Amino acid sequence: MDTQQGYLAGKMLIAAPSMGDPRFAQTLLYMCAHDEHHAMGIIINQPMHILRFPMLLKQLDIDTENNSPPDMPVLSGGPVDPERGFVLHSLEYDKPDETIRVTDNIGLSASKEVLQAMASSDPPKQCLLALGLSSWGAGQIEFELEQNAWLVCEADDDLLFDQDFASKWSRAMFKIGVDPDRLSDTTGHA
Numbered sequence: 001m002d003t004q005q006g007y008l009a010g011k012m013l014i015a016a017p018s019m020g021d022p023r024f025a026q027t028l029l030y031m032c033a034h035d036e037h038h039a040m041g042i043i044i045n046q047p048m049h050i051l052r053f054p055m056l057l058k059q060l061d062i063d064t065e066n067n068s069p070p071d072m073p074v075l076s077g078g079p080v081d082p083e084r085g086f087v088l089h090s091l092e093y094d095k096p097d098e099t100i101r102v103t104d105n106i107g108l109s110a111s112k113e114v115l116q117a118m119a120s121s122d123p124p125k126q127c128l129l130a131l132g133l134s135s136w137g138a139g140q141i142e143f144e145l146e147q148n149a150w151l152v153c154e155a156d157d158d159l160l161f162d163q164d165f166a167s168k169w170s171r172a173m174f175k176i177g178v179d180p181d182r183l184s185d186t187t188g189h190a
Contacts, residue, residue, distance in 0.1 A: 006034035008141065010103040012159065013041060014151040014172045017180065021149075023079055026169045029134055030088060030160055032100065032108045039141040042086055042108075042130045044160060045168035047073035053118070053129060056085070062115055069119035073163065077130025087114045088160065089127035106160070126161040151176060 013029040029041035051074045057064060077086055087109050093099070098114070099107040118127055136144070144150055153176045159168055173180045 006036070006039070008034035008039060008152070010106065010155055012044075012153050012155045012172060013141075014153060014169065014176070016148055016151055019149055024134075024149075028159065028168045028172050029078075030102075030155060032088070032102050032133075034141070037138050039136040041134050042075070042077040042088060043134060044075060044077075044088070044128060044130070045165045046076045047165050048076050048131070049073075051131075056129070057115065057119055060112070060115070062112060062119065064116075064119040065121065067119060067121055070123070072129070073165075075128060075130035075165075077132040078134030080133050080135050082132035084110065084131065084133075085115065086110045086130050086133055087118065087127055088130075089114065089118075089124040091124075093117050093124040093127075103155075106155075126157060128161060151178070 008031040011031050013031060015024045015027045019025050024043075027043045028045045030044050031039065031041040033040040053072045053074060054069045056074055057069055076082070089107055089109065091099075091101070091105060091107050093109065093114060094101070094107055095109065095111075095113065098111050099109045101107050115129075117123055118129070141150075145152070151173070153172050159172055159175070170180050
């Protein structure tokens with residue numbers, strides 16, 4: 001399923017140090033969709049320490065074809081639909097009626113089938129699973145960008161898929177030339 005994409009689709013949003021919403025403090029989001037009506041992304045640096053992929057498969061009673069599924073974390077993708085799973089993945093897994101192509105290399109799927117593929121002997125080469133997502137209505141993300149709540153950076157596979165979650169936010173800041181240790185989380189007045 002293809003969608004009309006705006007300029008933020010396939011980019012990353014870095015929460016500014018002055019982010020006023022504690023749910024997004026020091027988060028890094030991968031933007032999956034953006035157009036004049038809405039925007040949607042997945043937080044990619046907040047693992048749920050109590051839930052791992054094998055546990056989720058067991059809870060959902062998903063058959064793993066006698067394979068041991070990878071022991072990967074489940075991420076907290078955002079405050080919207082926190083009980084629903086979303087998988088960002090490379091496009092070896094690409095189902096036309098299910099997969100939203102975010103870029104030429106990355107897709108988003110939200111089905112039992114993608115979870116089965118992740119647990120199979122032939123999973124997507126790169127993937128991450130999140131419960132929940134982040135979404136904005138018409139003009140809302142643009143307003144937040146104007147208010148300097150978010151910084152934008154180009155996505156890369158290391159930032160997106162590696163599991164060094166604790167450093168993703170600062171690595172994204174360095175990627176755009178900002179040393180987070182030199183920033184204040186308050187603004188001054190002249």
